[in-house]
Amino acid sequence: MALDQEEFFVYVFKIVQIMIVAIITSTVFSITELRSRNEDDGAVYIGTPLFGMICNMFNGFAELSLTIQRLPIFYKHRDLLFHPPWAFTLPNFLLRIPISTLESIVWMVITYHTIGFSHEPSM
Template structure:
């Protein structure tokens, strides 16, 4: 029996006629139970979704605790190496060469903390397939996933920044004032946050390991080149040296004293 013939026979049958008569009358929505209708994409409240996302992120951080412990140990070793390279109880600040030493210490601190963000790219790439599946199934909105992921990484980044600054600041010989110590700590912490956000963004846009590593390296290269730390070779300008002491980033433009 073909499908059209079966449909025709069913409509002529008394059950088909009864069903057609029932469906011809519009249904009164006031009689339906309120739980049977869905008025939102979310099945639970925003607070419950955030609570669940925070619990999930905390569980994943506990499972990946080896990565965070390894990053802390790596930071301690790199900080000790940097301290021995620039080992001095108090850096001199009289000549242009002294300013170059300051510059070398500052740019090494920036590079070391920026490269810590590569771990965030790897972790984000590993979670992207599950994230897109949950998003397509309307389990939660993207910001429900992103907000706990960012906030729970803040204490870890703050701990790494404190360890780095405590080891390097006075061994390298920066200015001993407490106010400048905490300003330096704040800058290192913000660099770590910027690096983590940058590599999470790159991983979310690229979605593959090869493209993410390439784009992340290119982004770091652009940041280093445009960061204001590059000086022309053979610059003998005393003003450039003084500028390095006053500002953490200084661009020396080719002028008459450099030619």
């Protein structure tokens, strides 16, 4: 499955967008030393992964227009009983896994050390 120019633009845009948001997040949550004295310090460390998950989750809305463009073909195939709906959605879902993994890796590489998470699994 070759990417057309519109899909390529969407994926490049999503990667650049996640990089910019990660840099902004790194400056907002920049912590030079790991502090774990009270509940407020814990709230900061819970807030950063939560914000990261929300950003990565809603970053997929850029692909929504691509999905909407494919709906007429999906409905036509469904109405003519060419194949069941899961046969259309499963490959689409599986082919999106590598780009989602790449986005998560870009986010982690930019934010992990600048936010100040521990390098060891124990404190």
